[in-house]
Amino acid sequence: MNDAAIRFLAVGHAGARILDALRRRSPGALECAHADTSPESLRTSPIDRRLTLGLSVSHGLGAGGDPDIGRLSAEADLASIREFTQGARMVFVVAGLGGGTGSGAAPVVARAARESGALVLVIATTPFEFERRRVQFAQESLERLRNAADAVLAISNQRVRRMHDDRTHPHELYQFANELLAQTLQGLWRLLDSPGLIPIEFAHIERLLRGRHAESAFAAVQATGGNRAHAAAEQLLTHPFLDTGAALASAREVLIGVAGGDDLQIGEVEHLVETLQARCPSADFVVGASIDPSLTGHLHVTAITTRAPAQAAAARVGSGFGGGEVPTPQAAKVRSAESGGTTAPFGGEDFLQAPEQRTVADPRLIPPPPELSMEQRQRILSRQRSRPSSRGRTDSQMVMNFDIAQRGRFDNTERNRHKGVDLDVPTYLRLGIVLN
Amino acid sequence: MSKASPILVGLEIGTSKICAAIGEETERGEFTLLGIGQARSHGVRKGEVVDREKAQEDVRSALGNAEEQAQVTIRNLFLGVTGRHIEGFNNVGMHPVASDDRLVTAQDVADAAENAKAITLPAEHTILHTIRQRICVDGVEVADNPAGRLGRKVEAHVHVIHGNALRIQNSMQLVQSLSIEVNQPVFNGLANAQAVLTPEDKENGALVIDIGGGATEFVLQQGQAIRQSGVFAIGGDHVSNDIALGLKISMGMAERLKIRHGSAVVGAGSRGQSVPLGENDVGIPSREISLEQLHRIMSVRLQELFELVAERCAEGCLLDEARAGVFLSGGSSLIPGIDTLAQRIFRLPVTRATCRNIAGNSATLAHPEFATAIGIARYGGMRLRNRPRQRFSLRDVFPFLR
Numbered sequence: 001m002n003d004a005a006i007r008f009l010a011v012g013h014a015g016a017r018i019l020d021a022l023r024r025r026s027p028g029a030l031e032c033a034h035a036d037t038s039p040e041s042l043r044t045s046p047i048d049r050r051l052t053l054g055l056s057v058s059h060g061l062g063a064g065g066d067p068d069i070g071r072l073s074a075e076a077d078l079a080s081i082r083e084f085t086q087g088a089r090m091v092f093v094v095a096g097l098g099g100g101t102g103s104g105a106a107p108v109v110a111r112a113a114r115e116s117g118a119l120v121l122v123i124a125t126t127p128f129e130f131e132r133r134r135v136q137f138a139q140e141s142l143e144r145l146r147n148a149a150d151a152v153l154a155i156s157n158q159r160v161r162r163m164h165d166d167r168t169h170p171h172e173l174y175q176f177a178n179e180l181l182a183q184t185l186q187g188l189w190r191l192l193d194s195p196g197l198i199p200i201e202f203a204h205i206e207r208l209l210r211g212r213h214a215e216s217a218f219a220a221v222q223a224t225g226g227n228r229a230h231a232a233a234e235q236l237l238t239h240p241f242l243d244t245g246a247a248l249a250s251a252r253e254v255l256i257g258v259a260g261g262d263d264l265q266i267g268e269v270e271h272l273v274e275t276l277q278a279r280c281p282s283a284d285f286v287v288g289a290s291i292d293p294s295l296t297g298h299l300h301v302t303a304i305t306t307r308a309p310a311q312a313a314a315a316r317v318g319s320g321f322g323g324g325e326v327p328t329p330q331a332a333k334v335r336s337a338e339s340g341g342t343t344a345p346f347g348g349e350d351f352l353q354a355p356e357q358r359t360v361a362d363p364r365l366i367p368p369p370p371e372l373s374m375e376q377r378q379r380i381l382s383r384q385r386s387r388p389s390s391r392g393r394t395d396s397q398m399v400m401n402f403d404i405a406q407r408g409r410f411d412n413t414e415r416n417r418h419k420g421v422d423l424d425v426p427t428y429l430r431l432g433i434v435l436n
Numbered sequence: 437m438s439k440a441s442p443i444l445v446g447l448e449i450g451t452s453k454i455c456a457a458i459g460e461e462t463e464r465g466e467f468t469l470l471g472i473g474q475a476r477s478h479g480v481r482k483g484e485v486v487d488r489e490k491a492q493e494d495v496r497s498a499l500g501n502a503e504e505q506a507q508v509t510i511r512n513l514f515l516g517v518t519g520r521h522i523e524g525f526n527n528v529g530m531h532p533v534a535s536d537d538r539l540v541t542a543q544d545v546a547d548a549a550e551n552a553k554a555i556t557l558p559a560e561h562t563i564l565h566t567i568r569q570r571i572c573v574d575g576v577e578v579a580d581n582p583a584g585r586l587g588r589k590v591e592a593h594v595h596v597i598h599g600n601a602l603r604i605q606n607s608m609q610l611v612q613s614l615s616i617e618v619n620q621p622v623f624n625g626l627a628n629a630q631a632v633l634t635p636e637d638k639e640n641g642a643l644v645i646d647i648g649g650g651a652t653e654f655v656l657q658q659g660q661a662i663r664q665s666g667v668f669a670i671g672g673d674h675v676s677n678d679i680a681l682g683l684k685i686s687m688g689m690a691e692r693l694k695i696r697h698g699s700a701v702v703g704a705g706s707r708g709q710s711v712p713l714g715e716n717d718v719g720i721p722s723r724e725i726s727l728e729q730l731h732r733i734m735s736v737r738l739q740e741l742f743e744l745v746a747e748r749c750a751e752g753c754l755l756d757e758a759r760a761g762v763f764l765s766g767g768s769s770l771i772p773g774i775d776t777l778a779q780r781i782f783r784l785p786v787t788r789a790t791c792r793n794i795a796g797n798s799a800t801l802a803h804p805e806f807a808t809a810i811g812i813a814r815y816g817g818m819r820l821r822n823r824p825r826q827r828f829s830l831r832d833v834f835p836f837l838r
Contacts, residue, residue: 165558166556166557166558167555167556406681407677408677408680408681408687409481409673409676409677409680409687410481410482410673410674410677413481413482413486414482416482416520416669416670418668418744423668423669423670423674423740424669424674424677426674426677426678426681426682426733426737427678427733427736427737427739427740428678428682428732428733428736428737429681429682431736433732433736435682435683435729435732435733
C-alpha cells in the first residue's frame with residue numbers, strides 16, 4: 001500500500017498537539033500540515049507546513065471560540081487546503097472540537113479533502129462535560145463532520161477523565177488523550193503504510209469505514225515481553241474505547257492490524273486473533289500484520305470494529321427526535337437514557353452511537369450522500385425484523401467467572417482487592433502452593 | 437468518681453475484641469492508665485462493623501468493664517477507626533508571600549498548610565488527620581516556625597489521612613447510641629504509634645505495624661511527622677481462615693491451632709512433625725496435622741502482609757528513615773517467629789512493641805493487644821493539651837463532620 005499517499009491535516013491548536021504527539025512517536029517523514037485561524041498558534045506550531053485560514057475574515061485575530069468564524073475562515077482559504085490534499089488517497093483530519101477553529105473549520109476542511117478524492121478520516125476530541133457551551137459546539141460540529149467525512153472517530157475528554165482519578169494534573173490528562181489518539185493514528189497509518197507481512201487492502205478499510213462511522217469503535221494497544229500477544233488481547237478486551245470489550249462482543253466486522261519488529265512471530269498473530277475471535281464469534285475478521293524494525297520487542301495492535309447496525313438503529317429510533325433537530329446536551333442525555341445504553345451522556349460511547357442527523361438549517365451543507373439514507377432504511381428494517389440486540393453482550397458476561405477461589409469466613413464481605421487480587425483468598429492458594 | 441484532670445477514654449472496636457482504655461494525663465503529658473475493659477467482638481469483620489446490634493452489646497460491656505476497673509463514669513471518648521477505606525498520602529501546599537517586604541507571617545504558614553488540604557478526595561471521603569511534616573521557605577527547609585524570615589513562597593509538606601465519611605460516622609453513631617459523646621475519631625494506626633514509641637524512637641524514625649484481628653495498620657513516624665500510613669484489611673482472622681481452608685478444619689480449631697502451635701517461619705524443627713488436632717465432639721481422637729504445612733500457610737500469609745507494607749513504604753525510600761526499626765503490635769504480633777520474618781523482609785531491627793512511657797499495671801501494658809486503645813486515649817490527651825497552641829502538635833485542623 002505504499003502508493004497510498006496518506007496525509008495528516010491538523011485543524012486548530014488541539015489538532016496540532018495531537019499531530020505533534022504522532023510525529024514524536026513516528027519520526028519518519030509524515031506528510032502533515034497545520035491549518036489554523038490564529039497566526040499566534042501557527043507561529044509556535046511544531047508542524048512545519050502551516051496553512052493560515054481566514055486572514056481576510058478574522059484579520060489575524062483567530063476564531064475566538066466562534067465556530068461560525070472558523071467555518072467562514074476555512075471557506076475563505078479552501079484553495080490552500082485543496083492544494084495540500086490534492087492527490088492524496090487518504091487524509092486524516094485531526095481536530096479538537098469545541099473551540100472556534102476546530103468545530104467550525106474541521107467539517108469544511110474534511111469536505112474539501114473528500115472532494116479532492118481522498119478517503120477522509122476524522123480524529124477528534126470532544127470537551128469535558130463541564131464545558132457546556134463547547135460541548136454543544138462539538139456536538140453540532142460532529143454532526144457536520146459525519147456528513148462531510150468518511151469516518152469520524154471521536155473521543156470525549158470526559159471519557160479519558162473517567163480513566164483517571166481526581167488527583168490527576170490536567171496537563172497529564174490532555175497529554176494522555178493526545179497520546180491515545182496519536183497511538184491510534186499511528187496504528188492506522190502503520191496499517192496502511194508499512195510493508196505488510198499480511199497486507200491489508202486499502203479497499204478493506206475503505207469498505208469498513210465508509211458511511212459507517214456511527215457504529216465504529218477503535219482502539220490501539222501495545223505490549224512487550226514474552227507474553228505480549230496475550231497481553232495485547234487482554235488490553236483490547238478491556239479497552240475503555242471499545243466499551244471494555246462490549247464493542248468487540250457485538251461487532252459485525254473487526255479489523256485487526258498487528259505491527260511488530262523483526263521478532264514478530266506468526267504464532268503470536270494467530271494467538272491474538274484467536275483470542276479475539278473467541279469473544280466475537282459472529283464477526284468477520286480482517287487481519288493485517290506489518291513489520292517495522294524499530295518495533296523489535298514490541299507488539300502494536302490496532303483494532304477497528306463496526307457494530308451490527310440493529311443496535312445503532314435502536315438507539316436512534318428510540319429517541320423519537322426529528323431529523324433537523326440539533327441535539328442539545330439535555331436532549332442527548334434523554335436519548336442515552338431511553339436507549340438504555342450508556343451511563344454518561346457525553347462519553348465517547350454516545351458520540352460513537354450518535355445518529356447521523358442531517359442539519360438542514362445550514363444552507364452551506366451539501367446534502368448527505370444517498371447511500372447513507374439507504375443504510376438508515378436498512379437499519380430500521382433490520383430493527384423491525386428482530387431485536388436480539390444484547391446477544392453479544394450476554395456472551396461477554398458469561399466469561400466473568402472468577403468465584404472459584406475460596407474466601408471462607410469472608411465469603412459475604414466486601415472484596416479485598418489490591419492490584420487485581422483478592423487478598424481475602426488464602427495466600428497459599430494464590431501462590432499455588434500445594435499442600436499434600 | 438470525679439477526678440481533677442480530665443479523664444481520657446480510648447475505644448477500639450476491633451475485629452476480635454473491643455477494648456476500652458481509661459487514663460489520665462498530667463499537665464506535662466505524663467499518662468497514667470487507670471483501667472482497661474475488653475469484650476469479645478462479634479459484629480466486626482476486617483475492622484468494620486457488620487452487625488450493629490452485636491457490636492453495640494460488646495461495646496457496652498467493654499466500656500462497663502473499664503468503668504468498673506477505673507472507678508469512673510465515661511461520658512465522652514475518642515474513637516479509633518480503621519478499615520481498608522482509610523488511606524494516607526503526602527501532599528504539599530504552597531502559599532506565596534503576599535506582603536511587599538517578603539516577610540513570612542504566621543498567616544502565610546497557616547495558609548500554606550490550608551492549601552495542602554485542598555485536595556480532591558475520593559467521593560464521600562473526609563480528612564481524618566492532617567499532620568504537618570515540614571515547612572519550607574523558597575524550597576529550603578526551616579525550623580518549625582518560619583515567621584519573620586524573608587522569602588517568596590512558603591511550602592507546607594503534610595501527611596493527610598482520609599477515610600470514607602459514612603463508614604466512620606457509622607461507628608461513631610454506634611457509640612453515640614449508647615449516650616456517649618465521641619470527641620473525635622482517631623486513626624488506629626496513628627494512635628498505636630503514640631502508645632508504643634518513645635520520644636527517642638520517634639526521633640530516629642520508626643515503622644509501627646499493628647496486626648489486629650481483621651486489619652493491619654501501619655504508620656511510619658519520624659519526629660512529630662508521619663511519613664507514611666495506611667491500612668490493609670488483613671489480620672489474624674485471615675491467618676486462621678487460611679489455616680481452616682487449607683487444612684480443612686473449623687475456624688475455631690484453626691484459631692486454637694494457630695495459638696498453640698503456630699509459627700510465622702517454617703523452621704527446620706517443624707519438618708516431618710505433626711500435632712494431633714485434639715478430640716472432636718464425641719471424644720474420638722481425630723487426625724494429625726502436619727506442622728510444616730501449618731507453618732507454611734501462616735508464613736506465606738504474613739510474609740505477603742509485610743511485603744505489602746514494605747512496598748508502600750518503599751515509595752520514596754521511606755524505609756531508610758525508620759532507623760529505630762520496625763515495631764510489631766497487635767494480637768498477631770504474638771505469633772512466634774514473626775519478628776524473624778519481619779526482619780527478613782524489612783531488613784531493619786524488629787521489636788515486639790509494648791506500651792511505653794505510660795504508668796499503670798505493667799502486666800496490662802506489656803500486652804500488645806491493648807496498645808491501640810491506650811494509644812487512642814493518649815492521643816486524645818495530646819489533642820486536648822495542644823489545642824491552644826497547635827503549632828507543635830500532631831493536629832487536626834478540620835473539625836470532623838461538624
